[in-house]
Amino acid sequence: MHAKQSPAVxxxxxxxxxxxxxxxxxxxxxxxxxxxxxxxxxxLCERFGVxxxxxxxxxxxLVGEGVLVREQGRGTFVAxxxxxxxxxxxxxxxxxxxxxxxxxTRVLGxxxxxxxxxxxxxxxxxxxxxxxxxRRVRYADGSPMSIEQHWVAVDLVPGLLAAGPPxxxxxxxxxxxxxxxxxxxTLTAAEATDEEAALLGLRGTRAVLRATRRTFSAxxxxxxSNACYRGDRYSVWVPLSAPAxxxxxxxxxxxxRPARARDDEREAVGALEDGRTG
Amino acid sequence: xxxxxxxxxxxILAGLGGVGNIDEIEPCTTRLRSLVKEPSRxxxxxxxxxxxxxxxxSGRVVQVxxxxxxxxxxxxxxxxx
Numbered sequence: 412m413h414a415k416q417s418p419a420v421x422x423x424x425x426x427x428x429x430x431x432x433x434x435x436x437x438x439x440x441x442x443x444x445x446x447x448x449x450x451x452x453x454x455l456c457e458r459f460g461v462x463x464x465x466x467x468x469x470x471x472x473l474v475g476e477g478v479l480v481r482e483q484g485r486g487t488f489v490a491x492x493x494x495x496x497x498x499x500x501x502x503x504x505x506x507x508x509x510x511x512x513x514x515x516t517r518v519l520g521x522x523x524x525x526x527x528x529x530x531x532x533x534x535x536x537x538x539x540x541x542x543x544x545x546r547r548v549r550y551a552d553g554s555p556m557s558i559e560q561h562w563v564a565v566d567l568v569p570g571l572l573a574a575g576p577p578x579x580x581x582x583x584x585x586x587x588x589x590x591x592x593x594x595x596x597t598l599t600a601a602e603a604t605d606e607e608a609a610l611l612g613l614r615g616t617r618a619v620l621r622a623t624r625r626t627f628s629a630x631x632x633x634x635x636s637n638a639c640y641r642g643d644r645y646s647v648w649v650p651l652s653a654p655a656x657x658x659x660x661x662x663x664x665x666x667x668r669p670a671r672a673r674d675d676e677r678e679a680v681g682a683l684e685d686g687r688t689g
Numbered sequence: 690x691x692x693x694x695x696x697x698x699x700x701i702l703a704g705l706g707g708v709g710n711i712d713e714i715e716p717c718t719t720r721l722r723s724l725v726k727e728p729s730r731x732x733x734x735x736x737x738x739x740x741x742x743x744x745x746x747s748g749r750v751v752q753v754x755x756x757x758x759x760x761x762x763x764x765x766x767x768x769x770x
Binding site for chain 2: 532535592593595625627630632654655657658659660661
């Protein structure tokens with residue numbers, strides 16, 4: 412009996428926390444606008460008959476999720492909305508303009524660097540090969556959204572940076588016949604470094620999304636990039652479809668037979684395979 | 690330039706250790722995700738030479754980066770399996 416009763420106490424605490432949280436989420440969705448203050452801690456304590464600690468827990472969670480933003484000494488406010496990005500082979504500038512927002516860029520650095528092992532592998536060059544490098548902060552309607560870096564082999568596009576930093580990397584690649592046609596991107600959750608937090612103007616949360624991308628033009632690996640998106644303003648949405656059926660060899664080995672019998676059959680399959688492909 | 694058509698499918702299959710080494714191959718948007726019996730029979734250099742843009746091995750799962758032509762490659766592979 413004791414074992415059944417003990418979870419009731421934390422469950423009731425969780426329920427109160429949930430009530431405060433749902434109330435705040437409801438205010439943000441229905442009543443308040445971006446930049447509006449939420450009710451004070453004291454008002455929330457009185458309204459729900461809960462401790463200041465429970466209220467703080469609910470507010471902290473919403474600050475962490477980027478729904479609310481806390482301003483030191485001023486209070487807690489409704490945070491700017493997140494932006495949803497579909498994973499596509501587009502640039503930041505293209506995505507912003509499609510949303511009717513004004514993209515802006517601050518170039519942090521530009522030059523020629525020696526290819527790291529990672530960049531060399533992604534671009535199909537030798538490690539140490541000369542790569543163009545461009546690093547910049549991207550803004551949407553004046554707010555910093557991401558820090559981007561791009562690497563392109565100097566051999567592939569010798570004059571890429573000759574006229575200064577290209578406003579659009581995709582346009583610069585198209586200009587030399589390397590139209591971006593497909594790519595792969597890997598997303599990782601991380602914490603911003605001090606420098607990244609300062610560049611992105613992060614307050615409260617330090618959560619960022621790191622994206623590493625290879626951009627191909629048909630059979631040519633054209634560009635290697637990484638980006639650091641602020642976690643409180645940026646969401647990714649990915650269209651999903653059921654996977655294509657897997658291809659399975661026509662001759663299957665029954666798994667419940669002794670290992671030796673399977674080995675014999677494997678040799679037979681090998682012979683068949685040679686006959687078919689050779 | 691990468692090998693094209695049925696020749697590429699045969700070369701990819703050989704790089705994966707042959708039909709006998711395959712449990713299944715799942716075509717994804719840009720990759721072949723293969724489950725092999727014996728990872729030591731997979732030849733990453735041969736897969737690269739056959740036009741793969743990357744090979745990631747994790748246990749018995751071998752991912753081969755192909756690009757959008759993975760669809761046609763998958764039908765060619767099916768004919769050989």
